[in-house]
Structure formats: C-alpha cells, structure tokens
Amino acid sequence: MTLLYTEVEEELRASVRDLLADRCGPDAVLARIESAAPYDMELWKTLSRDIGVAGLLVPEALGGAGATAREVAVVLEELGRAVAPVPFLTSAVLATKALLEIGEEDLIQELASGEATAALVVPLAASPYRSLPEGVTVGADGTLSGQVRAVAGADVADVLLVPVGPGALYQVEAGDARIEVVPSLDLTRPVATVTFDGAPGEVLGHFERGKVLAFGAGLLASEQLGVAQWCLDTTLAYIRERHQFARPIGSFQSIKHRMADLWLDVVRARAAARNAADLLAEPGGDSPELAVAVAKAWCSEVALHVAEESVQLHGGIGMTWEHPVHLYLKRAKAGQIALGSPGAHRDAVAELADLPAPA
C-alpha cells in the first residue's frame, strides 16, 4: 500500500488532464451549462474510447481495464479539477459498481466500452448508512412505478438501474421512464426527477446498496480533492497578481495565513482521499469503511471551505457569473450533501472507531 501516486497513475492523470485542457476549459464549461445539453457526451465518448475511463473498474475479461479504485480516484481528481460535466461518477463508478456486486456480465460490457451509459436511480444525497424511502415499487404485472428525486446522470443514461425494496436491482430502459431535469444547484452535475409509471423492468439480482454508495462516497472524496486543488491553485495565482495598496494582495499576512491553512487542509485531504482509494482497491486488505467515512467527512468540508474562501479572496470578480469559481462552489456545496453529509460520515466514525454517542 502507498499513499503516493504510482507511475501508471500519473500517466493516466496526464492523459485525462491533457484532454480536459483541450476540450473542457472554463469557457467551454460556462457555455455548456446554459445550453440544451449540460452534460458533454462527446467528451465522455472520447474519455471512454481513447483513454478507457468508463471501463476502469471492469475486469479485462469483460472488456474493461481491470484497474482499481486507485486509478478511478485519480480520474476523479482530474474531473473535479475541471468540473467536467461527464457521467463518470454516476455511470462508471456507481452504476458499474452495482453491476459488479451483482455479477452482471452483459450490460457491464457495454458500459465499459462507453457504448452505453447507466445511472443508479437513487437521490444523489442518499447516505450509505440509511435505508432509502420506498421510492419505486413493483406492481402485480411486474412493472415499476414511483418517483425518485435528485438523480444525477439520469438524463444522459441509456439504462436506468433501479433499486427496489431492500436489495433488488432492476434494469429499465431510459425511454420507458420520464426524466425531467430540474434547475440544479450544481450546474455541472445537474439532477433530474425520474418517474416510472408502469415501466417494464428486468430484475438483475440483489445487492448491498450501502456498500455501493459507500464505495462512491469514498471516491467522491477524490473528486472533492480535485475541486479543492483547483480553487487553491487559482486563488494563489490571483493573489500573486492582484495589486492593492501598491502590493500584491498575497503579501498581506491575513491572506497568507489563510492560504497556509487552506493548503494544510488540502494536504490532509489528499492523504485521506488516497487512503480511502487505496483501501477500496484492495479487497481483503484493511477494512475500508473507516477510511471512507473519514475521507468523505473531511474532503467534503475542505472542498467547500476552499471554494468559499476562493470566492472571497477574488473580491467582486468572484461574485460574477463570468468567473468560473462559482462552478466549483456549486459543485462543492452539492458534493457536501452527496452520498452522505459530513455529519452522517462522522456518525459512522463514531461506530467504527468505538466512540459511542451518549445513551
């Protein structure tokens, strides 16, 4: 085990970063979020076909790369750094992990190649530690009915994976559901309300929903690290350039000390996110639950705090639509809620680290 990046991971990072620099700069993202297609599916195809990110978790025998959570985490760092509007977390991590848990072998091949995209139909805010409200039920005729709010990546999915009851997972063609994108806090990962009204579905098997959501939460920490890193780098560059009182504002001690604290938070976020990815990558190693809870609790708050400080230290320009920092703030705020709030993860720490709540 290592908390550093391997050479292979750095190569993967470089190719994702190059592609994003080319195709997913701040101006392109700003233009896209107000278009009819907020998710960039052309970029997603290139990422899947040329770099193979969609199949990272899928075994080679099923057409994937046979990689692990460690490589997925590196991709997420880069996607976070660019707030790239692609369905990687929703399709290649959450939906793919659900299929892997079930042992599904057909659809997963389509996902691995990027031919098809899937979404797990749960609210993005679902906590790994709580059962979900009964959103979707199966009728006597075997069709699905019900509604789920705040689902990410649904509008660009070809296939919906729908948890029903305590552990069943159904597959529904996207065309058989009503998917309404709603104005979303996170402009680069909009959510939709998904409604089934007697939709035909096929049961794929049974899975442990909490485990899949925890896997996603532990890796979301790496995306949050990427968001935080961008905000830190961008703010540093700005405060070195921007002059007031005949000095760079970055020479004022009240600002330097805040930056030092933010840097330290990000240093620790990197260690926490790496640790979670490393333990999620190693089945049979140290149990990953505590590492996941620690990473998601910490990285959620760090990403948000750095994004908020970033807006503040940019002054008026930080308040404008034109400057991309708001995209990061919105991603960070939504990420805080996603897959278990920091408080939910700290409650899990209480359990896992034997720090019981008062009776």
Next chain:
Amino acid sequence: MTAEEVESLAREFLAAHDPGGDRLEFLRARFDAGLAWVHFPAGLGGLGVHRELQQVVERVLAGTPQLDTGVQGIGLGMAAPTILAFGTEEQKKRFLRPLWTGEEIWCQLFSEPGAGSDLATLATRAVRDGDEWVVDGQKVWTSGAHHSRWAILVARTDAEVPKHRGLTYFVCDMHAPGVDVRPLRQITGEAEFNEVFLTGVRLGDDLRLGEVGDGWRVAQMTLMNERVAIGGAPVRRGGGMAGVVAETWRSRPELRTHDLHRRLLRLWVEAEVTRLAGARLREQLAAGQPGPEGSGMKLSFASLNQALSGLDVELRGEEGLEYDDWSFRRSDSVDFFGRGAGYRYLRAKGNSIEGGTSEILRNIVAERVLGLPSEPRVDKDVPWKDLPR
C-alpha cells in the same frame, strides 16, 4: 542493501548481544553495528541506506533497550542531523555515538530575551581569541539545559553586517566555566526550560560547526529538523492525544453529552487525516531531507493537541477542576501525553510556541511552499548594529 539484508544484520546483531545485559553496552554495540540510524554513514551509527529501512531494524529490535526520547529529543532530532551535515569528521566521530546512546544529553541555545521568532537578531557574542572563542550573552527557554552535556549554540561573530550574515554556529560545552543554568518555572508548575547565562565562556575553535559567518544556514538545518521532530513522529490510528481522549470517552460513559460527542468526532477525524498526511509526508521524504512541508505538520499537531487536551479537561467535569501537582521542580523528561489531563492541556500550549510559533510557520508555508511574496521588510540590508532594538 535490501530490506532482507538489513533484517538479517539486525538478527545477527541480536543473536550476538544480550538485550537483557547492560543497557548502555547494548546501545553502544548497536551503534557500532550501524543499526542506530541506518541512513547515517557506516562508522557513524548507520549503514548508508534508505531512511525507511530503519523500520525493519526497529521491528527486529523491539523489546530491546530503547532510547529515552523524552530527554534525548533535541540531540536526536536537531543536533545530530546538523552535525552530520556540517560537522568535521572528528566532530562526527566525537559527538554522534554518545549523543545516540544518551550518555551525553544535548540542549539548544538559540532563543534569547530579545530574539525569539526573529532569531537572526540575536545578540550573544562570540569573539575570537587565538584558537578559542569567548562567548558572552544570555539565552532563554532552554529546554533540558539542566541535564545537558552539550548545546547547539548560535552566536554573533560580526555586528557590522546585516543580521543573517554575522552569525556562527557552535557546539557549547555546558560544563565550561561561565555557563550558568537557572530554572524557569512554567505554567505547568515545573521547570522544563531554563535561562542560561554565558559569561566569558571559552570554546575551542574545534567546537565551531560550519564556516564563520555561515551560522544562519547551519541553523536552518536544525530548525527544519526541529519542526519534523515536533509532531512528525509516526502515530498509530487512534493514537496520540486523540487516543488519550478517546480512552476517557470510552471508559467514562457518564461524562458523555451530545455536544462533546460532536466535537470529539470532528477532532478525531482531523487527527486521523493529520496522521495520514504525516505518513504520506514520510513516504515522500523517505530518501531526502525534510523540506518546508514539515512546518505544516507541526502546525496541525499543535492545534490538534491543544483542542484535544482542552476537550479532555472539559469532559472530565469535576475531576477537570483538580490538578495533579503544581510543585516547582526540574522536569526529568518531556512527555506531551503523560501525567494528568490538566498538565497535558497546559503543556500543549507550548506546542504552538516552541520550535517556531504557529504564526511564523504560517509565514513559512505561505512564502516557501506557496511562493507568496514576503511583507515589506525594514531589517534586511541594515547592519545588525544599526537595527532598532
């Protein structure tokens, strides 16, 4: 040399030396076998291998006589790396072995009444007299001076040049005539640190470390290592001050409240990510020297220790109102995690002052790690003798 080779060396050593025999003999033999600090050169307690391989040795030699890091901290963490980097061959041969075995304890004569954060402004003079230097001045906050054989000392050898350029680094003989150590009582009641008066202290030129006028650069090596030494030590998950508080929490359910629980969980998570960052930093530094990133670890260590030890006192309620012992005595050793909760709380206050204050460390991170511009300075190019004091 591979990990396996180091391991078999350690095993051979253990087979040939009885760990139950004389403690000092065992440690001396361990030093001579190159198993003291494996990254040091052969002949100086090491094998000239990767720093990381030390863990292999520690595993094999667990349960054998160990160093007393509470008293040897300054020697091991600060003096040794500085002597290794700047000392002559004779100095390395003379000092490193008894330093490591603990036969000779070291202290640090840096801070002065007029020079703390701004160490380079210090006023203790060293004047050359033939083959000797004559030192006059006053040092303060000198931890462990009362049981030290040697000290690392920075003194001014040229007052005509700007402050950073007129300093020279020495090893000070704490038994030399003219060295007067007086205890200073701390907020904990005891005296861990001292004031040290140096009056006409004669030090041979062979006790100079590095070139005349190069003392600031030598001191940087000491300070960089100090920040890693404070707060850089490996901790196990749930260990350190977090472990101390968690122990209270687990064993005393009647003390638990929701508010304390929420704060404890936040701090526990912060302690865990800090521990992981330390582990990651050590992986990065395994081969090289500590850089300014180490300052970051000391910052987190200080604020966490303070918050956790404060929570521990609060959590204990009535018991938190009591204190184990205020008597004024000289401490035997430094232990941040020892004694009662009240002592730990008060001792932790020093963590953000000793070894560079948290404010100074933030300056260092901002300027050296993040590359932010320094504040305008009025003291840089002025000869030391002309600075306002």
